Amino acid sequence: MAKERIVVGVDAGTTKVTTLIAEISRNNSVHVIGVGVAPSRGLRKGVVVDIEQTVESIAASVEKAERVSGYKVVSAYVGLAGAHVTSLNNxxxxxxxHPDRTISEEDVARALDAARVINVPSNREIVHAIPRHFIVDGQEGVRNPVAMLGYRLDVEAHIVTGAVTAIQNLTKCFHQIGIDVDQVVLKPLAASEAVLTDEEKEMGVALVDIGGGTTEIAIFVDGSVWHTGVLSVGGNHITNDIAVRLRTPFAEADELKIKHAYAFTRDVDPQEMVEVTTFGRSHVESVPRLAICEVAEARLQETFLMVQSEIKRSGYDGLLPAGVVLVGGTSQLSGIIDLASEVLQLPVREGTPHGIHGLVDTVSGSAYATGVGLILWGARYGDRATDMRSVSGRTARYSADTRRASGRFKGWLRAILP
Ligand SMILES: Nc1ncnc2c1ncn2[C@@H]1O[C@H](COP(=O)(O)OP(=O)(O)OP(=O)(O)O)[C@@H](O)[C@H]1O
Ligand SMILES: [Mg+2]
Structure with a gap:
């Protein structure tokens, strides 16, 4: 394979940190050569609350991926989440x-700059400005206006903003272990790269990533992103409720949830008992499995009602014919797909990451959609090559075509072309 450059993605989540190192070939195929997953401490609800612990967790994950690949990571695409993230279309x-009225890439870049002019308070910053579609002299729905003729160019853009300090705390953790941040990418946008099909995005679809501490959402209509948002609920809420109700340690409650939770209490036999080790007692007790399922059902119903209001709040009043694609660790809870479909009244499927080759086994589950999505993002839109040092100390530098050609928007132009 003709190797063009290396891309690294790090998804620092509430429960785990995933690092992927991939070789990107000249034809943009993505070959994973290093994977590292480590437990995460130091984040709450998707946001860094303890720098030292987060640094340790990221370092552990990165080191594992480095060992597998034989490279030392010096820069990475980094996922962003948290309730501080908001979005709007502008x-x-x-x-x-140009005097002959031919639209150039510079015109597109200026239009995008104009769309970025919104009232952002000083404690917030723009994370993404993504062109959704263009309008040339009033003609709507233009995918790529470059080389078209016109007097006036409008761009409809999706703007994502986040809290400056939350983003700085995240990047600081990477700087502390000598890793440059290529780009901070909103996690559900990254995950969408890994699981959604072009057809789904065209028809109208919502990606919903239910992790440990957050539920992240990205809605696509007419082939481009319409709305993004992050809710502060996730699978850890179910675990917490189980821990409180059954008086067990968190780790035991999490295990019980993974083993026994089912999203529909109506299908659970009230006589069925499961064994639980409770706090302060060394012996094992029997409790009805129904108690675990009641908690899961109630929390998940609540979560999907919140997802529903987020979809409504997005202002999109049409249907989402392609429905919802669920990812994240919690999407593996049994019965969740049917429950989501019942509450949301939409078709729902589980999303598994695709589009990568190489070491794909560890990251083939829906909980790795964001990690995989980050390297796909870097491969598809990255305008900056990742510099890598091999462990032996030899320095290797791979440059990307996009870097030589034109700025970041070029990648975005590619992204929105059919
Ligand atoms: N088989 C399973 N059934 C039910 N829940 C599961 C299963 N496997 C993992 N989980 C839950 O998934 C959650 C972790 O999901 P994930 O790995 O996507 O989170 P994360 O990315 O670290 O966190 P976040 O995205 O919220 O910051 C935990 O609450 C865990 O209990
Ligand atoms: Mg996650």
Whole structure:
């Protein structure tokens, strides 16, 4: 394989940190050569609350991936989440600059800059400005206006903003272990790269990632992103409730949840008992399995009602014919797909990451959609090559075509082309 560059993605989640190292070939195929997964401490609800613990968790995950690949990571695409993230759609307008009225990449970049002009308080910053579609002299639905003729160019863009300090705390953790941040990428956008099909995005679809501490959402209509958001609920809430109800340690409650939880209490035999080790007691007690399932059902119903209001809040009043694609560790809870479908009244499927080759076994589950999505993001839109040092100390530097050609928006233009 003709190796063009190396891309690294790090998903620091509430429960685990996943690092992927991939070789990107000249034809943009993604070959994973290093994977490292480590337990995460130091984040709550997707946000860094303890720098030292987060640094340790990231370092452990990165080191594992480095050992497997034989490379030392010096920069990475990093996932962002947390309730501080908000999004909106905005329009930017420019007059086409060339005298013969041919629209250039510079015009597109200026239009995008115009769309970025929104009232952002000083404690927030723009994380993404993604072109959704263009309008040339009033003609709507233009995917790529470059080389078209026109006087006026409008762009409809999706703007994601986040809290400056939350983003700085995250990047600080990487800097402390000598890793540069290539780009901070909103996690559900990254995950969408790994699990959604172009057809689903065209029809209308919502990606919902239910992890440990957050539920992350990205809604796509007409082939481009319409809305993104992060809710502060996740599988850990179910575990906490089980721990309180059955008076067990968190780890035991998590195990009980994974083993015995089912999303529909109506299908659970009230006589069925499971064994539990309770706090302060060395012996094992029997409790009805129903107690665990009641907690799971109630929490998940609540979560999907919140997802439903988020979809409504997005202002999209059409249907989402392709429904919902569920990812994240909690999407493996049995019965969750049917429960989601019942509450949301939409078709629901589980999303598993695709689009990568190489060491795919560890990251083939839906809990790794974000990690996989981050390297796909870097491969598809990255305008900056990741510099890597091999463990032997030899320095290797791979440059990307996009870096030589034109700035970041070029990748985005590719992204929205059919
Ligand atoms: N088989 C399973 N059944 C039910 N829940 C599961 C299963 N496997 C994992 N989980 C739950 O998934 C959650 C972790 O999901 P995931 O790995 O996607 O989280 P994360 O990315 O670390 O966190 P977040 O995205 O919220 O920051 C935990 O609450 C865990 O208990
Ligand atoms: Mg996650």
């Amino acid at each position: 329009r930017g307008v420019v007059a086409v600059s």
